[in-house]
Every structure is written in C-alpha cells, then in structure tokens.
Amino acid sequence: MKKTIDIITLGCSKNLVDSEQLIRQLEASGYHVEHDPEEPQGDIAVINTCGFIGDAKEESINMILEFAQAKEEGVLDKLFVMGCLSERYLKELQIEIPQVDKFYGKFDWKGLLADLGKNYDPKLHLERSLTTPDHYAYLKISEGCDRTCSYCAIPIITGKHVSRPMEDILDEVKLLVGQGVREFQVIAQELTYYGVDLYKKQRLPELIERMAAIPGVEWIRLHYAYPAHFPYDLLRVMRENDNVCKYLDIALQHISDNMLSKMRRNVTKADTLEMIRRMRAEVPGIHIRTTLMVGHPGETEQDFEELKDFVREVKFDRMGAFAYSEEEGTFSAKNYEDEISDDVKQARLSELMDIQQSVSAEVAQRKVGTEQRVIIDRIEGEYFIGRTQYDSPEVDPEVLIKDEGQDIEIGYFYDVKISGSDDFDLYGDLI
Template sequence: MAIKVGMVSLGCSKNLVDSERMLSKLKNHGYKLVTEPGLADVAVVNTCGFIKAAKEEAIDTILELGKLKEEGTLKKIIITGCLVERYKEEAAEQFPEADAVIGIGDTKDIVDILDHVLADERVVHFAPKLDAELCGERIISTLPFFTYLKVAEGCSNCCTYCAIPMIRGKFRSVPMEKLLEEAKFLADNGVTELVVIAQDTALYGKDLYGEPKLAELLTKLCRIDGLRWIRTLYCYPERITDELLDVIAREEKIVKYLEIPIQHCNGDILSRMNRWGDTEKLEALFAHIREKVPNVILRTTLITGFPGETEEQFEELAEFVKRVRFDRLGCFAYSREEGTKAYSFPDQIDEETAAHRADIIMEQQMLISCENNENLMGAELTAVVEGFDKFGECWFGRTPLDAPDIDGKVFFTSDKPLNIGDYVKIRITDTLDYDLIGEVISQ
C-alpha cells in the first residue's frame, strides 16, 4: 500500500512553488499525495520565517503535527523552508518531533530524505542555500486555472529590516528559456492566469544578461497560446522603466495592475531602510505610471513603526496615502528581526504604537477602497469564476483588478451553470468594503 504524504505550505506564493516541486518529486516516486496532514503517514512542512507572526504560525503547525504523531495518526514529520534555514542551529534541537530537519538547498532531494526517514533514520542536513532548485516539474496546488511563475530566487537588496537575503541567498534569475518552457507547459495543462513573482521581480535577468529582462519576458509570455491574464507582483519602485510600462500598456494579456512595495514615503526612513525614494519621487513615479498605463491598478505595502519613525513622519505617510490613493494597499507593523541591521537600531518603536499606526493607515485605505468600488457601480467587467458560495447562493471570483489571495472578490449570480475557471462578463450592482457584487450578463 502506498505511503500517504501531506504537504503543509506556509508563507508566500514563492514558497508554494517550492512545495509544488517537492510534491511532484514525491508523486513521481510513487508516494500518494493527500490534502489533509491528518490523513497522511508523513507530513512535510515548508515553513516561513520572515516575520514574528509567520514564525509563530510555523511553530504552532509543527507542534500540532507533533500531537498527531503522538496519537499515532501520523508516523513521520519532515520540516524545511525559511524558518528552518534561518535557525538551522536550533531547529533540530527545538523540534524533536521532526524526523527530518532540512534546509532549502535540500528540498530537491526530498525523495531520498523521505526514504531515509521511513527507514527510521533521523535526517538533519543543510546543503548550501545556493543549491536551492530554480526550476523543475510541479504539481499545481492552486485552483487549476491559475498559478505562479517564480522567475528568480533570493534577494540582493539587503533592506535593513529584512531577513530574506540571509535566508534565501543572493538574487538568482531563472534562464528565460526555462521560464517560457514552464509557462507553455502550464498553459497546455489548463492554466489561463499566470502571476509572475520573485523577491524583486523587475530585476529579473540582470544577473544573467547584464540588464533587467522583465519587459522582454512578459512580451514573450504573451505569445503563449492559452494564457489569458498575466499579472506581475513585487516590482521595486526604482526598477519601473518606461520600457516595462509600455509593455504593460500595449499587451492585451497583461492585466493593468502593478504591485510596487514602497514600505514608506519619508526619505529619512527609506534611507535607514536602505530603500529608494522620498515623498516627491514616489508621487512623481505613481503619477507617471498612471499617465503611461491608463486605468492601472496600483498596489503597495507599507511598514509603520520602523525604528526612529516620529509622529511627524507617520503623519507624512498618512497624508501621502490620502493623496496617492492606491487602489490596493497592505500596511504592517514593523517586526524586529534578529540578524537584520535594523534590529540594533536605536529608538525602537513599541509594538502597540506601531500596530496602532498600521490600523490608522488601513482605516484610511478602507475609505478609499469604498469610494473606488462605488465608482464601479454599473460597470461591466470580466471575471474569472473561482467557486460557488452555498451560503450566499451565488458564485464568486475575481476581476483583473484583483490578484489571487491578497485582494478582493466579486460575488455574482448567474442564470446559467458555470464552471471554475470560466471567464464571464458581469455588471456591478452593489459594493462591500473591499469586494464587489454583480450579475452575469454574458459568458
């Protein structure tokens, strides 16, 4: 009888791609994949270790699986990912319930590691992080019509608050021919929406080709039959070029949506973060983007409570958000992370103040979102069907205005049966804070 393996993938979509590669290797070796760890013989946990909340979630998950192992429901546990890579010295000792503790450079060998674990050997191994697999066969674990295309691994920016470079290593791009081959395979297997991601997506190709090649990659992705929506996330503001904006504006398959994390607007704060820009430069950039790409949806992320942030600097950020009026925005309280430069900065802000400031920004953004949604009343938009809400007795999905997992939904009725992955034309009839309500007018 085949050994059953369950994967728990925590953290970001980049981590999810790594998990999908492990799943493919396990399935090809004859292991049976199950979606619930409680139904598995072996659980593999791909952890996140980026900020405090992510670390706590990973630890809680491992402890919960440990209880299942004690009860005899689960036989073996393998842990890997960013938390383990970051705290490799402590991980094996702190998680005695784990039968294998492996680094991100070891996931390519997951089958061999699992074989050892099933032979009752405890495996603790950390291959060089630069050995992490950049491409390879995957089993798509998202809804069948969309997935992520990870175009690079690691990061070389060394923002003072961020642990990613020490966890994942330097920025390494995937060769373009490999990405196009993967994208074609995905499209041939039913994927119609591709979300292009990396830690610093707009830098794609600089290490391989001497200059960024995201614009060229996007242009070539648009030539792949079957793909309908192509979306780009995580583009640093200083890397937004006219060439990139021209491609986004010109290509019909590229949704007019840009996610540009800026973290703050105050020049002094950004300098201490080792980030680009100030209020004037950022406002000019976003105005330029809106001019080059009409009706573009702009998304950003912000950090409040960074060490030394004064009340005046926070007010500057709040006023900046009101003026720029981002279509989508996430704001997070600063998380003090060991090993980063900002950890030892003076003038640390207490967690309560940082969180309160983040709440203020998000309250402002909710008002902006409500106003933006009200302006869509009566609009006709294309939406992709994600499922049926049996309690609301309606379908739900997303328009091009929203990215998977991080943005809002549209809930809609239909006189005809629909399938997940269908693209339909809907008319907006009502709004919620971040979501829309509508009705199908054509399929």
C-alpha cells in the same frame, strides 16, 4: 497501496511553488499527497515553513509542534520540516524540537526524496502538481534578493538574487497552458531585478512580452516589484498587451524621506511620486497594490502623519500594511534600537488601515455601472465568486454573481456588469 504524505505550506506563494514541485516528485515516486489537510491524513508529514517576520515564525513553530504531538501520539510515523524558518534556524530547531526526523533548508528539499529512498527526477524539473484551482498558477521567475533594506531578513534566508533562465520560464508557461492554466501570477522576491545576474541587464519587460505572445495565456499579473531603478519599458508592455493585467504589486513601505533613508530603500519621496504619476499616465486604469510599514525605528509622529497624507492623496487601489518587527541579523537590528512600543505600532497600523478602508470603498464604488471581464474561481453558497484583471487571488476584492441557474463554468471568463459594491467586494450580473 500508495503511502500518503501530508504537505503543509505556510507563508507566501513562493513557498507554494516549492511545495508543488515537491508534490510532483513525490507523486512520480508513487506517493499520494494531501496538501494542507485539516488534520493528519498520512504516515508522513512535511511542513514547508515561513521565517519572514515574527507572526509568520510563530505560526510555523506552532504548526511543527502540533504535528510533533501527533507523531508522539502515534498518528504519524515521520515528520520533516523544510523552508525558510528551517533554513534560518536549522541548528536551533534540531535542538528544540527533536521529534522532527529531519530539517531541510529552503533549497535542499531534494534531499528529502533521497531520505525516503527515492530519486529526484530531473526530467520533471519544470513540472508541478498545482494546489491552486486548475485555471491559475503562480510562476516564480527568480530566487533571493540583492536589495539591502534595513528591516528585511529575506536576503539572509534566501541569499543573492538568482534569475531563472528565460527559456525555462517560457517552457514552463507553455506546459501549464497545456494543462489548462489561463492566468499567471508572476512572482519573485524582487521582480524588477530579473535578468541582471544572468544577462547583465533588466529583462523583465522582454520576459513578460514573450509570455504574452504565448497562445492560451489570458492574464499575466505582476507581484513584488521594487521602486528603485524601475524598468519603465514594462509600462509599454502592459499598455500594448491586453493579456497583461493593468495591475502592479509594488511595495513602497513609506513615503517620508527620513524613513526611506533609514529603511535603505534607495529612493526618495519625489522619486516615488513621479513613478506613480508616470504609471498612471502611461497605463490608464492601472491598479497599484502596495505594502506600507509603520513603527520602523526612527519613525516620528511627523513621519507617520506624512504617511497618512500620502495614503489619502494617492488613493492606492489595493493596500496592505504591517507593523515593524525586529529581525535578528538585519541592518535594523544591528544599528537601530526598536524604541517604538507595540501599542503605538498597532495604533498606527489601525489608523492607516482605517484610512485605506474608505479609499477602498471609493475604488469599489467607481466600478459600479461598469462592465468587467471576470474569471470565475469557485461557487460559494448562492454565489459564483470571480475576479477582474485588477484582483489577485487570496488578497484582493472579488466579484459575487448570484447563482440563478446561469450557464457559468469555473475557470472561464465572462462579461459582467457591476451592480453594487461594499467596502471590499463587488456584486455583478452576467451580461
């Protein structure tokens, strides 16, 4: 009888890719793997942790403690921990939570296989067991980051930017297409730096263009770009290739020159506004997703007012925001005092998101009456749930189509007329 291993993934989609690679190796070694079970199913559990900001670290610690208790109660035989939190706080965690059999960092999880008496199979290095629906996958093209943003601990955790060889990425895409994947979410800590380390120049536009030429690739969506030194040829690739979604996730963090300087973003307000203008001019209809930060040390009321005006005027199609939390080892922690109270941070965050809520409602309303190509992700209650090219899984609006006996299959594309909207989601009818 196969032994069962539970793998719990916390944090971002980049962690999810790591878990999927580990699952494939474990399954090839004869294990049955459950991903994100509601309660322990197997004799062994592996928790893939996040260590990015305070809330994520707390979630990871709580999950480890929950499974440590299950081990003490005899529900589990062994408990392993890997990922970013483990990479960052390895020694501290070993002391604080001795119930864990072994901690692994973000990049040494292959040692887990050896500790289970199994060997890593290099022939499977491009293979993953997908935890997403069969029709889409996340595609990680690099690790690490060379940027030096004041608040960010990612370079401390993951190290320098390391691009994957282009041919490896393209081979993986072909492999996934052969398994039925039609949609690819291209991810990295910093997409736009892709290729600089390997090829001495930015090669993201070339990579995406070559991906778009692979038969069976229906949608490509880009996540986590950086505004400084943006590779504008990417806009041409997006404009000229119908299967490259008119969508870009680019974290801007702030708009006032005072804050951009303190955050060490290597970009100005004028640069940012010109970049957005150019994106919208060169790719008509592009949907820009961004992330903004409030409460960074030195943010004045004037800076915050400037940020609110920016959100009102630019009208981002998709936007998230979070409050600054001091991360040890970062430039901010070493050089600035975290003088803004949590109450002020949360009040600013709420105010900013209230502004965006009305913007999002406007964006959704503009789609009413239009025809959209929609991919169907699942059935939920009396609705088929899908997305347009402007919507990434988990984070963006969805399209709800009433189940009235239509011939609709999950994972396929349909033309839908948008009939209504609310603050976030759209409603549509099959054409």
